[in-house]
Amino acid sequence: MSLVSGSKRKLFRRQNRVGYLFILPFLFGFVAFLLVPIAQSIVFTFNELQIVATGYELTPRGWRFYERALFVDTRFRVMIVDSLLRTITDVPVIIAFSLFIAVLLNQRFRGRTLARAVFFLPVIISTGYMAIADQGNPILSLLQNRNPLEAADKIRESVTSYKLVMALLGDSLPLWMTDFAVQAAGRIGEIVTRSGLQIIIFLGALNTIHPSLYEASSMEGATPWENFWKITFPMVGPYILVNVVYTIIDSFTNMSSQVMRTVQGYIVYMTDFSFGLTLAWLYFILLFLILALVFFVMSKRVFYYD
């Protein structure tokens, strides 16, 4: 008996090394295509770059760009704090919202295919297709701004919804919570667009749960509410981790983020190339640290079948 398990273990240890073969394509691609560009962009942050006829020239500048970004530049620190706060408030809303929508879309009801197709549109829109398309359309803004009363309408709408929420929850909840809810409701369009991918990921995840689990637990008298927290939630746990990581990265590096737009301004128009890259890398390092924290905290809580 012990002999069998011993040889079995040896077999697995040998098989474990096969793992390198599976990830070999990625390792090769990383070294061949991405390593040099990434390393180069880091090198640029320690050098001043000047375009000359034959290409570019580098003048070593040490940590000067980093000192400028962290201690001299007044805007960068503010922008970092802003995007950090934005991420902290946005991520829970987007994750909860997209899981909720996915659970709804996974139920049986008439028109489900149509509803699912509509909820796929944000995936298309989030690739920047609409932004690109709008830029090429000369006349669209004319039509979109046709009604001068529209802006006033929007303000009135938001005041009404604020009053409504206050009437419903005003006394029972602390003010910051009501504020948070109203703000989230006001940005529902943005949240829907940014939840596109996450909804589809959760929808796929929900379909990997074997129906027999629900059947068994319902037989034991569990309510749908209990089923959700005892079966659905732990089973989609691995995908909550993916979605949290993706949402954090998206909210940091999306081109609508203030830091990324500043970086793009410096890099694309070559006004201050190295400084732009320095800002970008400081930003990425912060992002990486946050992701490490997320992995550390969530990995222990996520349930894997194996």
Place this chain on the structure above:
Amino acid sequence: MIDAAALGRILRRAKIGRRLAALLRAVFLAGMCFTIVYPLLTKITMSVMDERDVFDKTVKTIPKHFNFTNFYEVWKLVDFPAVLANNAKLSLLCAALQMFFCVLVGYGFAKFQFRFRGPLFALVILCMVVPPEIIITPLYLNFRNFDPFGLVGMLNGGRGLDLLQGYLPFVLLSVTATAPRNALYIFLARQYYRGLPREINEAAAIDGAGPFRTFVSLMLPSSVPIMVTIFLFAFVYQWNEVLYSSLFFNELTTIPKVLYNFGYYTTYVFSTISVNTNKIAYVGILHSAMTLMGIAPLVVIYAILQKSFIRTIERTGLVD
């Protein structure tokens, strides 16, 4: 008198709770769908407008003169079938390759315990963090003078190969799972395979199946939902992608590229067929029509493919 228990029984029999929930769900989803479609609404109305309506201030959402020939005009004007075929070819190629290789790499990270697995996975996350805009210039130079590890140069007298204006850069990035967003797909696949019970692998190993046979004949058939998800994401991304396809394969005319340069493009075509080139309103209308024509195939593909999400597990019977 009806007591509370009897009332509860009556309510349950009438399924009032369930109906109320269904109603709430319908209202909520309809509202959400409206929020999603709303930004498209201007484009939808504009695509069926006549030129006169654009300058008519009283027209806001519903055109006075419906004109459904705009779609057909775009079809002819930009040679839509050819552009569509280009888009489909490139997207299908990238999506199919990325789907397979990201699943392969994700499986490697999920099911084997090799040294440096953690740090190597951190590299995958790094690829997610660094946006394509940061590395695009060196990557472009790399493909213009392709010489990995100096191997090509050795055979070619010090010069690398020019891979631009072809499918090869896309193939290379897809096959090595290093194209944009591929790290996300690897991560997704890894999470999926970690969710499968280890006993399957152990049983397969004891039965004498090698790790690759286990992967191909046992794991791939069970991972249809995750593969469909990855395929869809990769397909949509490539369908709408402008940055890489402009730099690596500028000669290929795709839908997003045409939309991006629509003004120039149509002015040029109009001038060659001697139509008044000052038709800016008309160009806007055609642009809206083409935007919708570009999205439509994606929605149709999704509506068809999403059905394969469902019940895959039951069909393969792998998770029990």
